[in-house]
Amino acid sequence: xxxxxxxxxxxxxAISGDRLTLEEGVVLLEQGSLLELGEAxxxxxxRLHPDRRVTYxxxxxxxxxxxxxxxxxxxxxxxxxGDADAxxxxxxxxxxxxxxxxxxxxxxxxxxxxxxxxxxLDFFIDMLREIKKRYxxxxxxxSPPEIVHLSGLSGLxxxxxxxxxxxxxLDSLPGGGAEILVDRVRKIISPNKIGWKQWMDVMDKAHRxxxxxxxxxxxxxxxxxxxxxxxxVRVREQQDVTGGFTAFIxxxxxxxxxxxxxxxxxxxxxxxxxxxxxxMLDNIPNIQAxxxxxxxKIAQLAxxxxxxxxxxxxxxxxxxxxxxxxxxIALREIQRCIIDAGFIPAQRRTDYTIIAEHxxxxxx
Amino acid sequence: xxxxxNALQEIxxxxxxxxxxxxxxxxxxxxxxxxxxxxxxxxxxxxxxxxKKAFFIVNRHxxxxxxxxxxxxxxxxxxxxxxxxAYMLSLDEIEAKARQSAGENISEIHIVGGLNPDLKLDxxxxxxxxxRHVLPGVIIQSFTAVEIDYLxxxxxxxxxExxxxxxxxxLDSLPGGGAEIFAPRVRxxxxxxxxDGEKWLSVHRAAHELGMRTNATMLYxxxxxxxxxxxxxxxxxxxxxxxxxxxxxxxxxxxxxxTALEPMGLGTTTGYDDLKTLAxxxxxxxxxxxxxxxxxxxxxKMAQVSLSFGVDDLDGTVVxxxxxxxxxxxxDQSISRQQLVRMIKSAGFIPVQRDTLYNVVEEGF
Numbered sequence: 001x002x003x004x005x006x007x008x009x010x011x012x013x014a015i016s017g018d019r020l021t022l023e024e025g026v027v028l029l030e031q032g033s034l035l036e037l038g039e040a041x042x043x044x045x046x047r048l049h050p051d052r053r054v055t056y057x058x059x060x061x062x063x064x065x066x067x068x069x070x071x072x073x074x075x076x077x078x079x080x081x082g083d084a085d086a087x088x089x090x091x092x093x094x095x096x097x098x099x100x101x102x103x104x105x106x107x108x109x110x111x112x113x114x115x116x117x118x119x120x121l122d123f124f125i126d127m128l129r130e131i132k133k134r135y136x137x138x139x140x141x142x143s144p145p146e147i148v149h150l151s152g153l154s155g156l157x158x159x160x161x162x163x164x165x166x167x168x169x170l171d172s173l174p175g176g177g178a179e180i181l182v183d184r185v186r187k188i189i190s191p192n193k194i195g196w197k198q199w200m201d202v203m204d205k206a207h208r209x210x211x212x213x214x215x216x217x218x219x220x221x222x223x224x225x226x227x228x229x230x231x232x233v234r235v236r237e238q239q240d241v242t243g244g245f246t247a248f249i250x251x252x253x254x255x256x257x258x259x260x261x262x263x264x265x266x267x268x269x270x271x272x273x274x275x276x277x278x279x280m281l282d283n284i285p286n287i288q289a290x291x292x293x294x295x296x297k298i299a300q301l302a303x304x305x306x307x308x309x310x311x312x313x314x315x316x317x318x319x320x321x322x323x324x325x326x327x328x329i330a331l332r333e334i335q336r337c338i339i340d341a342g343f344i345p346a347q348r349r350t351d352y353t354i355i356a357e358h359x360x361x362x363x364x
Numbered sequence: 365x366x367x368x369x370n371a372l373q374e375i376x377x378x379x380x381x382x383x384x385x386x387x388x389x390x391x392x393x394x395x396x397x398x399x400x401x402x403x404x405x406x407x408x409x410x411x412x413x414x415x416k417k418a419f420f421i422v423n424r425h426x427x428x429x430x431x432x433x434x435x436x437x438x439x440x441x442x443x444x445x446x447x448x449x450a451y452m453l454s455l456d457e458i459e460a461k462a463r464q465s466a467g468e469n470i471s472e473i474h475i476v477g478g479l480n481p482d483l484k485l486d487x488x489x490x491x492x493x494x495x496r497h498v499l500p501g502v503i504i505q506s507f508t509a510v511e512i513d514y515l516x517x518x519x520x521x522x523x524x525e526x527x528x529x530x531x532x533x534x535l536d537s538l539p540g541g542g543a544e545i546f547a548p549r550v551r552x553x554x555x556x557x558x559x560d561g562e563k564w565l566s567v568h569r570a571a572h573e574l575g576m577r578t579n580a581t582m583l584y585x586x587x588x589x590x591x592x593x594x595x596x597x598x599x600x601x602x603x604x605x606x607x608x609x610x611x612x613x614x615x616x617x618x619x620x621x622x623t624a625l626e627p628m629g630l631g632t633t634t635g636y637d638d639l640k641t642l643a644x645x646x647x648x649x650x651x652x653x654x655x656x657x658x659x660x661x662x663x664x665k666m667a668q669v670s671l672s673f674g675v676d677d678l679d680g681t682v683v684x685x686x687x688x689x690x691x692x693x694x695x696d697q698s699i700s701r702q703q704l705v706r707m708i709k710s711a712g713f714i715p716v717q718r719d720t721l722y723n724v725v726e727e728g729f
Contacts, residue, residue: 033672034669034672035400035404035672038400038403039400039404042400263703265710266664266665266668266669266707266710266711267665267666267669268668268669268671268672268710268711269668269710269711270665271669295665296634296635297634297635297662297663297665298666298669300634300635300636301636304400304636333631336631337635340637341397341634341636342397
């Protein structure tokens with residue numbers, strides 16, 4: 001028998017803290033059963049997070065524009081200039097959203113948008129300065145494709161763009177735009193988006209400037225098992241060098257209203273990938289469950305499959321018009337899921353330091 | 365690998381030896397948060413009984429009336445006669461719906477409805493004759509124990525007589541609805557007018573005695589305790605020991621939306637609760653061949669995961685489901701055979717299309 005096909009031995013190796021190779025990761029993803037992968041991931045999660053805490057952040061996802069020249073085939077969000085529902089957010093509306101976020105106990109802004117051909121670096125420097133002047137809030141914003149886009153528009157190197165944004169108030173970067181960090185896949189699903197090396201290069205530069213970032217992965221479209229594991233290994237190698245990734249967040253492709261189309265992966269497939277990510281990424285401290293894409297039930301199960309964080313409350317624009325109510329229901333539901341699974345809910349900051357534990361359900 | 369929860373070790377030993385679990389074991393399993401260990405035990409039993417097979421059926425649901433004298437608080441489907449949204453399908457309409465299904469290769473038709481005082485035994489007999497005529501090869505799995513008992517009362521005859529009359533008109537099998545939770549304390553709150561647990565069990569006993577196979581359900585996630593769930597399962601196990609007539613056990617997750625229980629502030633069930641409930645059922649109901657996750661109630665993503673937690677049946681490609689959707693189920697109304705097959709295979713199981721009695725209709729997908 002091929003020694004690589006021995007799934008329990010590989011899992012034993014990972015549980016004891018040894019690193020698995022790319023080939024070994026592929027064997028796990030293709031041959032491991034849901035329960036054995038979950039069990040190994042859960043034990044690794046227990047080793048890394050023995051306090052039985054599950055964290056979440058209260059934040060707001062603000063999309064400043066949906067105009068985007070990238071037009072990825074997996075995306076349902078982008079519009080072209082002149083489309084009836086194309087928009088750029090006004091400053092006053094932005095401030096209003098920030099005030100609602102702070103009122104809800106939020107500590108982080110996740111500002112992201114399309115690659116707008118007319119919004120240059122000065123626009124964002126001004127945006128960051130104006131926010132920081134008014135509000136005490138962590139700005140976790142602009143994924144690598146946006147940074148590279150600004151570099152192109154301004155003619156400045158990526159490091160310089162990051163340095164100027166940091167100087168204006170940018171605190172950390174979200175890990176979006178990673179999709180699958182394999183160019184063969186990117187050519188199919190996002191042919192106009194930066195390649196995997198450029199994505200990683202932005203993260204490398206950000207880490208070297210002292211900014212933390214996350215890393216994401218969007219799977220469940222045209223990628224193979226090898227592509228998924230290669231993605232994980234590439235993130236792991238970068239982490240060995242700069243150590244700036246706080247968390248890894250896998251989610252599955254949501255085909256509705258996209259040109260790529262197709263069907264979404266099932267819950268078992270999501271949990272398997274999540275577990276393998278926990279097993280492979282021995283140098284990334286946190287794994288986030290994605291309740292927004294998987295629903296609260298699967299996100300709760302993720303807590304037994306390697307996840308130690310419930311991600312963000314995601315106060316989205318349309319959801320929170322009347323500020324409080326919807327938001328509090330989302331928060332209460334997150335806390336209920338965590339408690340029901342036998343963990344202690346804790347609100348965290350972007351850097352994963354704890355603000356407060358909430359062992360009891362908050363009243364609506 | 366080792367169980368992280370020592371309380372489960374004794375249970376794991378029993379499961380390994382194939383010994384029957386006790387009431388206390390059931391309670392311990394429910395109280396544990398060691399989801400993966402519970403899943404492993406349930407999966408062991410599942411593989412012993414059904415290997416890697418995951419069954420599904422291509423069926424059609426017809427809800428012939430939502431007019432119901434019981435108006436259970438758990439229900440968002442029932443209406444009073446004459447109130448907005450109340451409906452009753454004529455025999456012609458039912459026949460037309462059955463006829464529509466004739467080309468769909470369904471192997472089962474599932475007809476359930478409210479307790480409508482205007483619909484007497486002759487309506488049901490005629491309905492069955494017409495459906496049987498239009499769909500000669502299709503198994504008719506229809507009318508819950510609650511409806512059977514209501515007909516017996518309307519006509520002052522025994523359950524046995526009602527069932528025999530319906531069987532002669534074409535009824536093959538009874539679905540498992542109306543069981544809810546057998547505990548009288550719970551029924552008093554969620555469905556005070558519905559038949560009690562004893563009557564539900566006695567209708568199924570009568571059906572089994574007539575040679576009909578039936579299903580059993582449990583509605584969970586409302587006001588019941590863990591003990592009441594376990595007792596419910598044990599009552600079913602007891603009857604199954606005596607008759608062997610149950611095919612499948614189907615836990616149903618309670619959906620509070622639009623029901624009279626909604627103001628109590630009950631949430632929907634959690635993912636942990638859904639999986640634990642399915643797994644505990646697989647472990648306690650050692651004399652049931654099959655455990656079904658009804659994807660309509662818990663969603664296709666959860667249904668796929670449940671295959672590793674004791675479940676061997678995902679119900680099927682349901683056409684026109686009203687009862688769970690009136691209570692806020694956000695799932696689609698139907699799922700294609702292709703989607704089901706893909707879902708099962710990508711979770712590492714073997715899809716088998718079955719009929720009501722678990723005869724193979726098609727495999728080798």
